[in-house]
Amino acid sequence: MTRLVQSSPQTDAYLADCDRLVTARSATEPSWLRNLRRKGIEHFADAGFPTTRDEEWKFTSIAPIADRHFAPAHDGQSGLTTDRVESWAGALGGYRLVLVNGAYAPQFSVGGLPAGVHVSSLRSILATNPAAVEPYLGRFAPPDRQAFTALNTGFLQDGAFVWIPPGTIIDQPISLLFVSASPETASVSHPRVLIVAGDRSQVRIVEGYVGPPGQEYFTNAVTEVVVGSGAVVDHYKLQRESQRACHIGSMYVHGTRDSTFSSHSIAFGGALVRNDIIAVLDGEGGDYTLNGLYLVDGRRLIDNHTTIDHAKPHCGSHEMYKGILSGHARAVFNGKIIVRPDAQKTDAKQTNKALLLSDDAQINTKPQLEIFANDVKCTHGAAVGQLDEDAIFYLRARGLDLQQARDMLIHAFAGDVLNRIRIEPLRKSLEEHLLSELPAAGGPANQQ
Amino acid sequence: MTMLEIHNLHVRVGGKPILQGIDLCVNAGEVHAIMGPNGSGKSTLARALSGHPDYQVTEGEVSYEGRDLLAMDPEERARDGVFMAFQYPVEIPGVNNAYFLKAALNAIRTHRGQEELDAIEFMALMREKSTLLEIDPSMLTRSVNEGFSGGEKKRNEIFQMAVLEPKLAILDETDSGLDIDALKLVANGVNAMRSPERAIIVVTHYQRLLDYIVPDVVHVLSGGRIVKSGDRALALELEDKGYGWLEPEAAAAAPAAKA
Ligand SMILES: Nc1ncnc2c1ncn2[C@@H]1O[C@H](COP(=O)(O)OP(=O)(O)OP(=O)(O)O)[C@@H](O)[C@H]1O
Ligand SMILES: [Mg+2]
Numbered sequence: 001m002t003r004l005v006q007s008s009p010q011t012d013a014y015l016a017d018c019d020r021l022v023t024a025r026s027a028t029e030p031s032w033l034r035n036l037r038r039k040g041i042e043h044f045a046d047a048g049f050p051t052t053r054d055e056e057w058k059f060t061s062i063a064p065i066a067d068r069h070f071a072p073a074h075d076g077q078s079g080l081t082t083d084r085v086e087s088w089a090g091a092l093g094g095y096r097l098v099l100v101n102g103a104y105a106p107q108f109s110v111g112g113l114p115a116g117v118h119v120s121s122l123r124s125i126l127a128t129n130p131a132a133v134e135p136y137l138g139r140f141a142p143p144d145r146q147a148f149t150a151l152n153t154g155f156l157q158d159g160a161f162v163w164i165p166p167g168t169i170i171d172q173p174i175s176l177l178f179v180s181a182s183p184e185t186a187s188v189s190h191p192r193v194l195i196v197a198g199d200r201s202q203v204r205i206v207e208g209y210v211g212p213p214g215q216e217y218f219t220n221a222v223t224e225v226v227v228g229s230g231a232v233v234d235h236y237k238l239q240r241e242s243q244r245a246c247h248i249g250s251m252y253v254h255g256t257r258d259s260t261f262s263s264h265s266i267a268f269g270g271a272l273v274r275n276d277i278i279a280v281l282d283g284e285g286g287d288y289t290l291n292g293l294y295l296v297d298g299r300r301l302i303d304n305h306t307t308i309d310h311a312k313p314h315c316g317s318h319e320m321y322k323g324i325l326s327g328h329a330r331a332v333f334n335g336k337i338i339v340r341p342d343a344q345k346t347d348a349k350q351t352n353k354a355l356l357l358s359d360d361a362q363i364n365t366k367p368q369l370e371i372f373a374n375d376v377k378c379t380h381g382a383a384v385g386q387l388d389e390d391a392i393f394y395l396r397a398r399g400l401d402l403q404q405a406r407d408m409l410i411h412a413f414a415g416d417v418l419n420r421i422r423i424e425p426l427r428k429s430l431e432e433h434l435l436s437e438l439p440a441a442g443g444p445a446n447q448q
Numbered sequence: 449m450t451m452l453e454i455h456n457l458h459v460r461v462g463g464k465p466i467l468q469g470i471d472l473c474v475n476a477g478e479v480h481a482i483m484g485p486n487g488s489g490k491s492t493l494a495r496a497l498s499g500h501p502d503y504q505v506t507e508g509e510v511s512y513e514g515r516d517l518l519a520m521d522p523e524e525r526a527r528d529g530v531f532m533a534f535q536y537p538v539e540i541p542g543v544n545n546a547y548f549l550k551a552a553l554n555a556i557r558t559h560r561g562q563e564e565l566d567a568i569e570f571m572a573l574m575r576e577k578s579t580l581l582e583i584d585p586s587m588l589t590r591s592v593n594e595g596f597s598g599g600e601k602k603r604n605e606i607f608q609m610a611v612l613e614p615k616l617a618i619l620d621e622t623d624s625g626l627d628i629d630a631l632k633l634v635a636n637g638v639n640a641m642r643s644p645e646r647a648i649i650v651v652t653h654y655q656r657l658l659d660y661i662v663p664d665v666v667h668v669l670s671g672g673r674i675v676k677s678g679d680r681a682l683a684l685e686l687e688d689k690g691y692g693w694l695e696p697e698a699a700a701a702a703p704a705a706k707a
Contacts, residue, residue, distance in 0.1 A: 390538045394592075397498050397534075398552035398608065399526035399559070408551070412542025412591075 011048050013069040015041065018154045021072070025157065030130045033137075033156070040143035040153025047147050059332045059364045060303040064272045065246050070188035070218040072155070073101035073180065080181055082108060088179065088210040088240070090429050094172030095119055100179045102189030103158050108177075118163040119174055122192055125161045133161060136194055141224045141252040146276070148248045152190040152222040159192035162205065166198035166228065173204040173236075173423050180211035180219055180245065188218040195235075199228035204423060205235050209249070210269075211242040218246040227255035229283060234262050234422060238430075241269035243300065250276040257283030264421055265304070266430060267294040268437060273302040281308070281315040281343075292321040293417040295437055296329040296361075303332035310343040310376075317347075322417050323354040324410060324438075325361035335380065336368040343373050350380040355387065355413050407435055451476045451616055451647045452497075452517075457508035459489075459496045466492045468672035469508070474616075477644040481658055481683060482651045484669035485691045490651045491535050493669070494620045498532040499525050512616065526552075527559035529615030533605035533622045535651075540592040545604070546574060548592050549611055556612060577610040581637050598625035606637045617641065618649045623657040635660030655687040668694055 018041045026034060049066040050057040080100060085108045089096055095111035097104070097119055104121030113119055118132075125133055143153040160176045178191050197203055209219055219241060227233050241247045247270040255261055259281075267273055273296075279288050288308060296302045308317045323331045331354060339346045354363045367380040387409050395405035414434055421427040452474040459467035466489045474480050484490055496503040497510065499522035510517040517525060540548070553573075554564040565573065574588060581603055593601050602622050609617055619638070623631055638648065638661050650661055658666075658680065666682040667674045668691070675694050676682065 388538070388540075391540045393500055393522065394534065394538045394540065395548070395552075396522040397500075397526055397532055398548070398612070399523055399555040400551055401521075401523045401555070404551065404555070408543055408548065409540070412540065415542045 008048055010066045011045060014151065014154075015045055017072050021155060021157065029126065030134070032134055033126065033130065036138045036143055037154055037156055039138075040150045040156070043144040043150035044147055044154055047150070050147050056305065056334075059330075060272075060274060060301065062246075062248075062272065062274075065218055065248070068186065070186050073182050073187035073189040073217070079183070080108075080179065085177070085179065089175060089177050089208065090425065092173050092175055092206060092423060092425055094170075094174055096175040096177060097121065097160055098177045098179065099158065099160065099191060101182055101187065102178070102191050105179075111172075113174075114168065114170055116165040116168055117170060118161070120161055122159040122161050122194065123157060132163065133194055136196055136224060136226055137192075139224070140226065140254040140280070141222050141250065146250065148220050148274075149222050149250050152192060152220050152250075155190040155220075156192050159194070162193075162195040162203075164197045164201040164203045164231075167200045168198065169202040170204070173206050173426075175206045175208065177208040177210065178219065178221065180209075180217045180241070181215070182217065183212070183215060186216045186218070188220060191219070191221045193221070193223040195223070195225045195233070197225070197227050197231040197233045200230040201228060202232040203234070205233065206238065206423070206426065207236065208238045208240070209247060210240050211245050213242050214244060215242045216244045217242070219248070221247075221249040223249070223251040225251065225253045225261070227253065227259035227261050229257040229259060231255075232260040234264075236264045236421070236423070236426065237266065237275075238426075239265075239267040239269055239273065239275070240433075241273075243269055243298070244271050245269065246272045248274045251278070253277070253279040253288070255279075255281055255283060255286050255288070258285040259283060260287045262289035262420075263291065264417070265290070265292040266417075267292070267296075267302055267304075268433065270302065271300050273300070275302075275304050277306045279306070279308050279317075280311055281317065282311045284312050284314045286312070286315040288315070288317045289420075290317070290319040290321075291417045291420055293414055294321075294323045294331065295434065296323065296325050296331055297327040299328045301330045301332070303334075305332075305334045305336075307336040307338065308348065310337070310339045310346045310348065312340075312342060313344045313346070315343065315346055317349070319348075319350040319352075320416060321352045322414060323363065324357065324414065325354060325363060326357035328358075328360045330361070331363040333363065333365040333382075334368060335366070336370065337378060337380075339369075339371040339373050339376050339378065341372045344375045346373065346376040346378070348376070348378045352380075352382045353413075354384045355410065356384060357387065407438060410438055411435065449476045450474075451513060453509075453511045455509045457493075457496070457510060458506045459492055460504045460506050461492060461502060465506070466672050467496065470669075470672075470674055472667065472674060474647045474649065476615075476647055478664045479642065479648045479650065479661060481663035481666045482649060482669055483653065483666065483683065483686055488669045489672045490669055491620055492672075494532050494535075494618045494649075494651060497525075497618060498522055498530060523555070526612075526614075527556050531609050531612060531614030531617045533602070533609060533617070533619040535620040535624075537593045537596075537601040537605055539594045539596075541594050543592050545590055545592050546570075546588040549574070549608060552608075553611060573611060577607060580610060580640065581607050581633055583607050599627065599630045602626055603630060603634060606634050610637055610641065613641075615645065616647050616649070618651070620651045621653065622650075623652050623654060631657065632660060655683045658683050670694055
């Protein structure tokens with residue numbers, strides 16, 4: 001790993017950091033991993049950070065990430081208490097794996113697992129049984145296509161690995177909690193998650209990203225989900241990073257015959273947030289649901305890019321993203337649906353709605369349908385609006401105060417997404433969190 | 449005892465003067481009917497009394513139980529016992545009817561210094577009141593007014609009134625869109641609430657409703673003013689002759705219209 005393209009001062013520092021990582025680890029890691037890593041960092045070196053001239057990043061300037069250097073996060077010395085981690089994790093039951101600054105933190109990890117189910121840090125499986133992950137790692141998240149995924153691959157060293165054996169049904173959720181906490185320096189972690197759900201297995205997975213309020217850091221996460229035939233995977237991503245953090249998260253989902261996958265992407269935190277979901281329906285009879293809810297205020301920005309790739313016939317996809325914007329917040333939604341020539345009888349539905357609580361909030365929303373088959377049903381709809389003043393008056397005329405009325409309407413707006421969350425304590429805590437985070441009535445968001 | 453006293457009320461909507469000096473006095477225990485042609489300002493009066501922010505009072509006073517009603521927020525009015533049944537109840541997707549009504553009732557009870565009702569007590573109350581108005585229980589679990597027929601919306605308004613037990617109820621065209629059976633149900637619901645402590649203002653186009661809810665006083669609103677008041681017989685006369693015969697009086701009573 002000597003080839004370092006001196007492309008720009010922005011990328012140089014990352015290349016140097018990566019070089020150090022490679023030197024430190026090359027003795028112990030398998031060659032396929034070294035190759036994967038090299039592909040990633042080379043692509044990053046060639047392509048550099050995306051700019052707004054790039055169609056995929058048109059509305060999202062990543063200058064807050066590119067214009068400074070985030071040092072690799074160090075494990076330990078985080079000063080975290082168990083109470084703190086517990087409060088972030090919530091009482092969801094089930095098994096919990098915690099990583100701090102991208103590294104496994106056994107002291108915060110709890111719970112038991114059913115026989116045969118494997119959940120561990122990625123680092124430990126790479127050390128003990130790399131053959132278990134080799135067929136999957138980097139296969140659905142190509143190291144050479146998207147800059148941040150490439151960067152993550154270049155720095156790939158730890159994260160989480162979940163393996164559900166065929167036919168296994170787990171009713172308790174598996175939580176993967178990624179904590180960023182490095183008060184001294186603005187640092188970056190590149191957590192990597194690999195979830196392999198065997199044929200006919202069923203599992204609920206909660207991926208959480210958190211950090212102490214006010215801390216500046218950068219999380220660059222990549223998740224790969226492999227859904228076996230007849231498997232049912234219910235995936236929750238809760239992004240509650242510090243309001244000054246940058247979060248780039250890319251999830252790659254690959255499902256074979258009769259696979260059912262639902263994603264619930266809840267984003268409350270972060271100063272600059274970009275979520276990509278690339279979901280491929282690569283077997284007949286697949287059914288995917290992508291739901292999202294984000295809450296963004298101040299001068300924060302949240303960008304959700306989703307791609308649903310219908311590669312085989314007789315698959316359905318349902319997508320519903322909802323955003324609540326206030327202050328000077330900005331949001332981007334780009335929903336791409338590809339229907340390949342083979343994928344007849346596709347039934348795809350996409351809905352995107354945004355609620356603007358202030359005049360200065362702004363959303364750019366774009367459906368992007370690329371349909372190459374003729375016998376398909378594809379619908380999409382987008383709506384951007386304010387709270388219904390008539391509804392507010394109606395509620396007030398019945399005795400609710402302005403705050404209650406607004407909360408009730410916002411809660412109803414978010415309900416389409418929150419009501420589909422099947423982990424009861426999680427749904428409850430998100431509802432409470434939503435209401436506590438809403439801008440107060442009579443505040444700037446309410447001025448006419 | 450005087451419950452509501454309106455003096456020289458002027459109201460503008462969207463910059464346009466609509467009410468041009470309303471005087472009205474309603475005592476506890478009374479039922480007043482307000483009739484008048486389309487666009488005469490009946491709903492404007494109802495909305496101004498319930499505190500709609502778009503309805504700007506430019507002149508006049510309203511006292512409710514001796515307090516300055518116009519100084520109160522809409523929710524304060526509601527909590528103090530003012531209720532308006534909307535002419536066009538708004539649909540609120542995603543807000544469960546029963547959940548909403550429980551929140552409203554408890555806001556009002558808390559304001560009155562009463563304990564909040566728990567889920568069981570509330571359900572019992574809902575059952576009692578919905579039976580009275582023959583409300584289908586499924587309506588309670590649906591979103592507020594969403595997908596309700598015109599008649600169901602009106603019945604839902606009266607149902608809410610029955611649950612919230614206001615002191616002053618203003619019913620804005622609650623009879624329109626109701627078939628005769630529904631009209632009787634609604635009238636029964638309203639009559640069941642008549643009491644010496646309560647006043648009811650019924651806004652309607654049709655004498656028909658007044659066969660079932662018999663008013664003490666009938667007012668005719670035209671051109672933003674009350675041009676005539678009388679007893680029940682006035683309603684029958686209006687039914688017979690329409691509003692045309694009142695026009696000269698209206699014109700005489702109104703100040704010269706400004707462009
Ligand atoms: N929000 C508004 N903006 C502008 N004009 C309005 C508004 N609301 C009402 N108006 C006007 O005020 C006048 C009175 O309307 P209002 O609704 O009070 O009449 P009404 O007597 O209730 O009529 P109807 O019998 O049709 O219900 C009408 O000319 C109407 O167009
Ligand atoms: Mg009207």
